[in-house]
Amino acid sequence: MPLLRVAYLGPPGTVSDEALTAAAPALEGVPLPTLRDVVMSVQEGRFERALVPIENALEGGVDPVLDCLALEAHDVAIIGEVVHPVSYCLAAGRELAFDEVTVVLSHPQALGQCQTWIATNLPHARVVPAVSTADAVREVATDTTGTRVAIGPRLAARHYGALMLAEDLEDDPGNATRFGWLARAEAAPAPPPDGPGKTMLIFWGAGSASPGWLVSCLAVFAFAGVNLVRIESRPLRRKMGEYMFFLDLEGSTGTPAVESAVADLHKHAEVVRVLGSFGT
Ligand SMILES: O=C(O)C(=O)C[C@]1(C(=O)O)C=C[C@@H](O)C=C1
Structure with missing residues (x-):
């Protein structure tokens, strides 16, 4: 097969x-x-x-x-x-002292995860975003005369034959x-009917301009005894002030509690979409 x-x-x-x-x-x-x-x-x-x-x-x-x-x-x-778990090294195509470095390249997520390290150790370097950490490491690995470095996983440094100038750059070891x-x-496999599970969904719209709308959307989970573990809002990419909300909750849509909470949410929101529901 x-x-x-x-x-x-x-x-x-x-x-x-x-x-x-x-x-x-x-x-x-x-x-x-x-x-x-x-x-x-x-x-x-x-x-x-x-x-x-x-x-x-x-x-x-x-x-x-x-x-x-x-x-x-x-x-x-x-x-x-x-x-x-995510840990980064500082990769370069040649030995460089930190104060010789002029540019530090990486994926914006990785640059954010190492921002304190960068500010402390490379305060004068220009921070340049790359499409991925490995792309950044590949870019500097063959540069044996320049002053650019990249932040990426050790795997990338080994893969592209880059030197590791420093390790464990992430701002917290729990990264x-x-x-x-x-x-x-x-x-998608059917969501598990019992046992530990997680559901990820998004919702937006209808009533979002009225007082208490978001509270009433979230209350459906409290009333059903469903534990919310994450909420995040993002612009709806339409006009200023319109947002979508990402929720993660405990339990799968195969359980009556989650199923009835999601059905109630439909009464408050214009769009409700379950992005996924799976065993954990
Ligand atoms: O650039 C990479 O190495 C990726 O796999 C992307 C990515 C991300 O977008 O979050 C993945 C995990 C890390 O948080 C940093 C970067």
Whole structure:
């Protein structure tokens, strides 16, 4: 039987690559250039599965993934999650003293996760965003005369033969990223009827301009005895002041409590979409 191919943010050596290998070493990973591409590859049926970062312990939600799931990838479901510890090194194509460094490259999430380290150790360097951590490391690895460095996982430094000038750059040793497994919604396994589970959903609209609207939306979960574990708002990408709300809650939609809370939420909100419901 052919191996299941899983799309992830490339090139090889990203944190996504590390997380995929740690979670499912037997699956074949296929690197794609951007996070939007990875999500849309499942929406468009080019891949049956993808692994994408959703949330980081220090920096919060991974916006391109959340926005694409909410607003573009209407037929994609989150079918499971893995939490992967994240640690970075400072990679370069040659030995450099910190005060010689003029540019530090990385993915914006990684730059955010290391912001205190950068401010303390490279206060004069220009911080430049890259499409992924591994892309940044690949870029500097062959630069044997310049003054640029990159922040990326050790995997990337080894993969591209870069020197490691420093290690453990993350601003807290508890740094970790939560990744979601994606599949087409029709291929998602049925949510578990009991046992520990999680449901991720989004809602917006109808009544959001009236006092107490958000409270009444959230109250449906309290009344049903469902524990909310995360709430995050993002612009609805329409006009100023319109937001969508991402909720994570304990329990799957296979349980009566979650099912009735979600049904009640429909009475308050214009749009309610369950992004995923799975066992944990
Ligand atoms: O650039 C990478 O290495 C990625 O896999 C992307 C990404 C992200 O977008 O959050 C994944 C995990 C880390 O939090 C940092 C970057």
